[in-house]
Amino acid sequence: MTALIVGASGQVGGLLLARWRARGGKAVGTAFRHGRPGLRSLDVRDAGAVAGLVAEVRPEVVFLPGAMTHVDYAEEHPEECRAVNVAGTAHLARAVRGTGAVLVHFSTEHVFPDGPDPYPEEASCAPRSVYAQSKAEAESVLRDLLPDRHLILRTSWVYGPEEQGKNFVYRAVATLRRGERLVVPADQYGQPTYSPDLADAALDLVAAGRRGTFHAVGPAFLTRLAFAERIAAAFGLDAGLIRGVPTATLGQAAPRPLNIRLRRGKLQAALGRDPIRGPDAALAALRKDSAGLLGSAA
Ligand SMILES: NC(=O)c1ccc[n+]([C@@H]2O[C@H](COP(=O)([O-])OP(=O)(O)OC[C@H]3O[C@@H](n4cnc5c(N)ncnc54)[C@H](OP(=O)(O)O)[C@@H]3O)[C@@H](O)[C@H]2O)c1
Numbered sequence: 001m002t003a004l005i006v007g008a009s010g011q012v013g014g015l016l017l018a019r020w021r022a023r024g025g026k027a028v029g030t031a032f033r034h035g036r037p038g039l040r041s042l043d044v045r046d047a048g049a050v051a052g053l054v055a056e057v058r059p060e061v062v063f064l065p066g067a068m069t070h071v072d073y074a075e076e077h078p079e080e081c082r083a084v085n086v087a088g089t090a091h092l093a094r095a096v097r098g099t100g101a102v103l104v105h106f107s108t109e110h111v112f113p114d115g116p117d118p119y120p121e122e123a124s125c126a127p128r129s130v131y132a133q134s135k136a137e138a139e140s141v142l143r144d145l146l147p148d149r150h151l152i153l154r155t156s157w158v159y160g161p162e163e164q165g166k167n168f169v170y171r172a173v174a175t176l177r178r179g180e181r182l183v184v185p186a187d188q189y190g191q192p193t194y195s196p197d198l199a200d201a202a203l204d205l206v207a208a209g210r211r212g213t214f215h216a217v218g219p220a221f222l223t224r225l226a227f228a229e230r231i232a233a234a235f236g237l238d239a240g241l242i243r244g245v246p247t248a249t250l251g252q253a254a255p256r257p258l259n260i261r262l263r264r265g266k267l268q269a270a271l272g273r274d275p276i277r278g279p280d281a282a283l284a285a286l287r288k289d290s291a292g293l294l295g296s297a298a
Helices: 011-022 047-057 071-076 078-097 130-145 168-177 195-207 224-234 265-271 279-289 291-297
Strands: 002-006 026-031 061-064 102-108 150-155 182-185 212-215 242-245
Touching: 002 011, 002 047, 011 026, 011 195, 026 047, 047 078, 061 078, 071 078, 071 130, 078 102, 078 130, 102 130, 102 195, 130 150, 150 195, 168 182, 168 224, 182 224, 195 265, 212 265, 224 242, 224 279
Parallel strands: 002 026, 002 061, 061 102, 102 150, 150 212, 182 242
Antiparallel strands: none
């Protein structure tokens, strides 16, 4: 099977590309600003380029981890965010519509408002930020244009091995290794999700012929402060440098949800296992597997 991975220079996309190939599949990956050898260049805002690449590669599966993911930048550049995350998704969906390919999209827990109970997949969206709104609209685009051939994985707080070294664990490890104070919100709860497990879950859903929307998040539900403390413990770093503060004091451009929890049972039922490790096992694996990368982040 041939896959096209749009956003293969990113955290999740890089793992999808490597793991798809490791399973014996053919794959073409794309980059936007962080090109590297072996990746094609693609801006999803260019409908003609998107259609041309799909026609050339003729994928049976298209993964779309590519997106504008910087939540605060998106808040201050709403048109650019919509052009990438909404129009870009539509360009890809239209390009694959007549081909029979399935399109796999990655969305976020931010499509929901804060709430006391875990959200099931079918709960109504009510996004608050520009980024979250764009992801909710992208989901709608896929359900409209590819009603029977989309997979949407909503995820949260993704971390793991990453060439660009920008996820929270890398930044936390680098800061603590320098002996600097790490300031994190103490009132934001989330479900840290280990990226290799997320990538494998996506590949397994495709292999099982699944379609529709799935929540793909880790088993722990904890504050950013508690997660930072787990990171410090896993990497043998000084947790005393971590300072938890209220989100309201951070001056972030985009509103942040404080308490959104995604229900996890549907993905486990579909795969017959719990595919995503908790933070302690995942951080131990990350420390072991990416000593070089995390070393260079320090
Ligand atoms: N990371 C999280 O905590 C998290 C949480 C919930 C949901 N998600 C969703 O999961 C997906 C993957 O996240 P990630 O952490 O892997 O993101 P990431 O590391 O920021 O990667 C984003 C990818 O999108 C590409 N891209 C950006 N603008 C583009 C454009 N105009 N045209 C084509 N490609 C473009 C980037 O290319 P260059 O780097 O080459 O510019 C990069 O490959 C995203 O859809 C995100 O919204 C992530």
